[in-house]
Amino acid sequence: MTPAPPSGLFDGGVHRFPVRIYFDDTDLSGIVYHANYLRFMERARSDMLRVAGIDQRATMEAGEGVYAVASLEIAYKRPAKLDDVLIVESVVSRVRAAATEIRQSILREGELITQAVVTAALVAPDGRPIRQPAAWRNLFEKLMTQVKGDHAG
Template sequence: MISDAPDAPSLSAPASGRFAAGEHRFPLRVYFEDTDLSGLVYHANYLRYMERARSDMLRIAGIGQRAALEEGEGVYAVTDLHIRYRRPARLDDDLTVVSRVADVSAATCSIQQTVMRGEEILTQGDVSVAFLTPQGRPRRQPKPWTDIFSRLMRGEDIHP
């Protein structure tokens, strides 16, 4: 029987990112399904990569989006997005999405994200989200969440 080493992630757990100096680093690999006919990553898939990285960042930072949704407290919605494509990624490339909190207010948060291949910048995005009630109206984020975002902006690491 195969067992996991103490304090090691489960062998069946999905890939997860980690924090370093307040930045979240999320690893991923380019699969065939991510590419277009030219063998390059289809442009919209960079948005998927960034979304996965943001969701992972929030989850491991202790921001319970699912609980907030299920309890009727609210959800995040993207309100603004700017993306710059610099170089293409290709099939089998190992990439890292680096995310860092750029700004936080009572109801919003801005996150800068960079998709990298090694040290090479491929794509950069600036994403702003607002916390909304289930009816779609802006509302204050939970105070513990804004505290987490503020710590990340100061470069502090968050450990689960």
């Protein structure tokens, strides 16, 4: 039996995606190379969309658009090292007509390693921003509501 590829899951409105650190993720000092955190976050965002039911590939192949990072703010807090198991948490924090803001944290056993705020815009094949489908915006807004509901006191 072929094992299933790694996948994340939703816990309320929070998407959690597992990442194990391999040798090729590290630099000569044995810690994760800074740009690789961006790769881990990209994988988590793509997985979040897939698990939520958004088929990016079909949208791209139909020529209807793709998501592109419009802005990124990142802070590195602690180093991750070879064989660490990390969890990338992704939370939708803002939805606009053509873009969605996602806050991402990378954790090791609950300890914050890296955090970022990413704005992904839906762009047409010619690179111009286009409106996200209403069903997608509704889904993102529902996820935001679930996170707020989880943290209501």
